[in-house]
Amino acid sequence: MTIDITKLIEEFEFNRILNSDTQTKQIAILGTIDLENAILIIEKSPFNIELINSDPKSVPTKIISSLSLINSNDVYNWAKATLNQDLDQLPAAKVNLIYPATETHIRKYNQQKLHYVRETPEMYYQYVIPYIDTMKGERLKWVYNILFHGKEKESFIYHDESKDGFVLLPDMKWDKVNLENLYLCCIVNRMDIGSIRDLSGSDVIYLGNLQNTIQKVTHKKFGLPQDQLKIFVHYQPSYYHFHLHIVNVHHPGLGDGIAIGKAILVDDIIDNLKIDGEYYKKKTIGYVIGENHGLWSIEGYRNSVRSQ
The missing domain is CATH 3.30.428.10 (HIT-like)
Incomplete structure (x- = not known):
């Protein structure tokens, strides 16, 4: 049986955040789908090194969509950015859904x-x-x-x-x-x-x-x-x-x-x-x-x- 994960996530009802990890850029959220517990885990994706190496002339425009300067000092400059995204080659995040989630799953992902x-x-x-x-x-x-x-x-x-x-x-x-x-x-x-x-x-x-x-x-x-x-x-x-x-x-x-x-x-x-x-x-x-x-x-x- 093929799972329609888009439909399941659309039906996901938020309960509380189980955990958020700034190192792994991952958040685990507890909710329900059709009144049964579900855990939604969202993790920011790493950069696709193979894709970047395949066309180095287009870097960084292939990666960065827009920029807003935060500050600069001497040779150091830093800014906020939005990134170009492509579902196959440059996805913004990876999503895991555990449904139905047991109490064991909830304990595992809870802070x-x-x-x-x-x-x-x-x-x-x-x-x-x-x-x-x-x-x-x-x-x-x-x-x-x-x-x-x-x-x-x-x-x-x-x-x-x-x-x-x-x-x-x-x-x-x-x-x-x-x-x-x-x-x-x-x-x-x-x-x-x-x-x-x-x-x-x-x-x-x-x-x-x-x-x-x-x-x-x-x-x-x-x-x-x-x-x-x-x-x-x-x-x-x-x-x-x-x-x-x-x-x-x-x-x-x-x-x-x-x-x-x-x-x-x-x-x-x-x-x-x-x-x-x-x-x-x-x-x-x-x-x-x-x-x-x-x-x-x-x-x-x-x-x-x-x-x-």
Whole structure:
């Protein structure tokens, strides 16, 4: 079924602003469509470097539509500007719509206080595993729709249906225009890995093959060699079915998506598992978590964090 996103957004009724990020130039707005919660995420688009390089003689007139001087001092001049726009090559913004939005979605995008956690193996077994169990089933239906039912197949960059295969497709954070902002997602077929905590030494070859295939496919499709890619996972992940993030090393910013306390490079995961096959089952893992995360609602988990 084809979604008419224009119609849905026209029916969007504003409730409140969830968050606004001046670094990523992104705003998340909570509203309703047909009385059901919806989240509208609007992010200003980066410049299309490939388009600019293709016709450098027309720069800056191709980019700038009009100017109004703010001030000048010696050799420094600054002004407000409106930019030329083209929906395909120079879009003003990228829009994401989550509808219907669950309370989990709302908590994820709502502004929140953050905490640094050192999750011991004991905390993981006592609090995190029971939480993960509540986040499976219907909550992963959209993942299984991609892997096994061909949902979004028109966007697939690569699809290997074997047991150790995966789907590689553009992440919703990428506008599919600027290679500098390339952001892909690899979702594996294996059902036995929810997060890095489930990995062991027996997965070293699997992870190496996975990363090598991603690098080859991305190079063939987009011309980016492996030394221009970051391949990493998140802990805690946003959903508990193993998946990898692939971004251009020149990506200017992803909020906290590639920050310390969130992103872990696959190369480092492989090296750690070579040192000790039970590394991630034994390790105390440090990460940043927001108070809107489901884990923070667990009293024992909170108390463990505060007693560290």
